[in-house]
Amino acid sequence: MSGTTEAPTHPGRVAEVVGALRQAHPGLEVCPTGTATRAFRFDTGTAPSSEQPSGTIGPAVAFPASAAEVQTIVRVASEHNVSIVPRGAGTGLSGGASASLDQLVVSTERLNRIVEVSPLDGVAVVEPGVINAALNAHLEPLGLFYAPDPASWEISTIGGNIATNAGGLRCAGYGVTRESVLRLDVVLADGSLVSVGHRSVKGVNGLDLTSLFVGSEGVLGIVVRATVRLRPVPVARRTISAFFPSTLDGLDGLDSITLSPVQPTVVEFFDEPSLTAIDAFSRTALRGRGASLVLVELDGYGIDEQTADLSAALTAAGAVVTAETDKDGHALWELRRHGRGQTEPQWFVGEDIAVPKSRLRDVYSRFAELEERFDVRVSAVSHAGDGNLHPAITKPIGDADPDDRPASLDEAATELVRIALAVGGTVTGEHGIGTVKREWAALELSPRHLAAQRALKDALDPAGLFNPGKAI
Numbered sequence: 001m002s003g004t005t006e007a008p009t010h011p012g013r014v015a016e017v018v019g020a021l022r023q024a025h026p027g028l029e030v031c032p033t034g035t036a037t038r039a040f041r042f043d044t045g046t047a048p049s050s051e052q053p054s055g056t057i058g059p060a061v062a063f064p065a066s067a068a069e070v071q072t073i074v075r076v077a078s079e080h081n082v083s084i085v086p087r088g089a090g091t092g093l094s095g096g097a098s099a100s101l102d103q104l105v106v107s108t109e110r111l112n113r114i115v116e117v118s119p120l121d122g123v124a125v126v127e128p129g130v131i132n133a134a135l136n137a138h139l140e141p142l143g144l145f146y147a148p149d150p151a152s153w154e155i156s157t158i159g160g161n162i163a164t165n166a167g168g169l170r171c172a173g174y175g176v177t178r179e180s181v182l183r184l185d186v187v188l189a190d191g192s193l194v195s196v197g198h199r200s201v202k203g204v205n206g207l208d209l210t211s212l213f214v215g216s217e218g219v220l221g222i223v224v225r226a227t228v229r230l231r232p233v234p235v236a237r238r239t240i241s242a243f244f245p246s247t248l249d250g251l252d253g254l255d256s257i258t259l260s261p262v263q264p265t266v267v268e269f270f271d272e273p274s275l276t277a278i279d280a281f282s283r284t285a286l287r288g289r290g291a292s293l294v295l296v297e298l299d300g301y302g303i304d305e306q307t308a309d310l311s312a313a314l315t316a317a318g319a320v321v322t323a324e325t326d327k328d329g330h331a332l333w334e335l336r337r338h339g340r341g342q343t344e345p346q347w348f349v350g351e352d353i354a355v356p357k358s359r360l361r362d363v364y365s366r367f368a369e370l371e372e373r374f375d376v377r378v379s380a381v382s383h384a385g386d387g388n389l390h391p392a393i394t395k396p397i398g399d400a401d402p403d404d405r406p407a408s409l410d411e412a413a414t415e416l417v418r419i420a421l422a423v424g425g426t427v428t429g430e431h432g433i434g435t436v437k438r439e440w441a442a443l444e445l446s447p448r449h450l451a452a453q454r455a456l457k458d459a460l461d462p463a464g465l466f467n468p469g470k471a472i
């Protein structure tokens with residue numbers, strides 16, 4: 001280890017854990033605190049915007065290759081009172097996988113086997129470090145797919161998706177990750193291995209601990225194996241674009257989808273500033289087609305009938321509707337996933353609020369007021385099919401010092417959270433609480449509710465071994 005610039009808070013304890021693991025389990029891969037692991041200090045949501053200096057050091061990281069190795073690591077860390085941060089690919093946006101130098105990161109990178117695929121049971125059994133896209137590449141020749149599709153699907157792990165109950169575009173039709181998880185093997189804080197849930201779709205024996213672990217952000221245990229639900233690849237897919245004359249017209253138009261018997265797999269909404277921003281960044285001309293866009297994907301049998309019926313409903317709602325070719329549809333989905341970016345230096349706060357679908361209009365309607373009150377810009381694309389907005393609160397930096405970030409950005413963001421809560425929404429639809437949204441979480445959950453969550457945490461992890469300071 002060379003070039004270190006800072007010392008861990010408890011170098012002794014973490015070094016003891018690394019030493020004990022190496023001595024008793026020579027086959028286990030463990031990296032000590034050092035420069036090689038500096039990327040493990042942060043996840044995507046908490047990483048500094050500029051590259052870390054070359055001398056920056058990171059936490060110790062263990063790379064187990066079996067559930068038994070995870071159990072060993074947990075027992076040894078527990079004996080030395082060193083807390084553990086479970087980590088998948090580190091693409092989280094809330095700080096859930098960020099680690100300090102007095103912690104041990106347990107990476108699932110080497111737990112990456114697809115153990116079994118059963119077309120007859122409609123399940124796959126996988127280790128947590130399998131990348132979402134790799135599972136789907138494996139399933140494609142079998143005519144099957146795993147539905148949860150966070151935009152990070154090419155880089156994030158199934159374990160991370162489970163621990164964050166990840167959403168994605170297809171949630172409108174197929175539900176969030178929770179709807180695709182049947183059974184989990186989890187290493188608990190005492191080093192024991194427990195299986196929860198069932199390989200069958202049905203199963204109601206006892207409390208639903210599977211749901212408790214899904215979305216628990218690594219604070220209750222380490223998922224070491226998952227049985228996930230598969231679905232047949234649809235016989236056809238079709239993209240429909242519906243451009244409306246204004247943002248509010250587009251939001252009204254969403255009702256025609258909700259009330260239609262045609263139920264799309266994906267329903268995304270772009271307001272006027274979002275279309276303008278995509279055009280500026282991606283050199284497209286979407287704004288010339290309308291001031292807001294509802295982008296829909298249909299799939300399954302009867303695709304022409306579905307297309308005709310939904311197009312008629314959207315046209316009646318005032319949209320200019322196009323059933324896109326496969327090529328143009330693909331290009332539009334690429335713009336949804338990767339089409340936005342900065343064309344000028346700006347301060348930025350991203351949000352992940354979700355509201356009942358019928359209240360989306362109420363939230364967008366408040367953007368202008370927030371812009372005026374806090375002197376910021378506010379716009380949002382939404383997973384409109386499930387009421388999940390991703391607002392961007394921005395302010396051009398201009399000639400100012402980039403480090404001199406105005407407090408008004410966070411004040412506007414907090415006000416927007418309050419607006420979402422007032423209409424029955426939540427502070428996070430899919431990215432989780434992690435470290436960055438804990439104050440907002442407290443605005444949503446009552447003291448009794450928070451106490452109940454802490455009691456559950458204490459019951460499973462009384463010493464606070466897993467991911468302290470995160471999620472609850």
Ligand SMILES: Cc1cc2nc3c(=O)[nH]c(=O)nc-3n(C[C@H](O)[C@H](O)[C@H](O)COP(=O)(O)OP(=O)(O)OC[C@H]3O[C@@H](n4cnc5c(N)ncnc54)[C@H](O)[C@@H]3O)c2cc1C
Pocket residue numbers: 043044085086087088089090091092093095096097108128149150151152155156157158159160161162163164165166167168169217218219221222223224430431467470
């Ligand atoms: C470009 C981009 C697009 C994104 N799009 C979406 C999106 O559309 N929808 C969405 O929901 N999210 C999205 N995200 C956020 C992120 O990709 C998801 O939260 C993802 O599920 C995290 O997976 P990961 O493997 O990177 O987990 P990590 O970031 O490594 O970990 C996330 C959390 O899970 C815990 N964890 C990880 N593995 C385990 C395990 N085996 N057992 C227990 N706990 C574990 C960690 O401790 C942490 O709390 C996006 C991120 C990026 C960078």
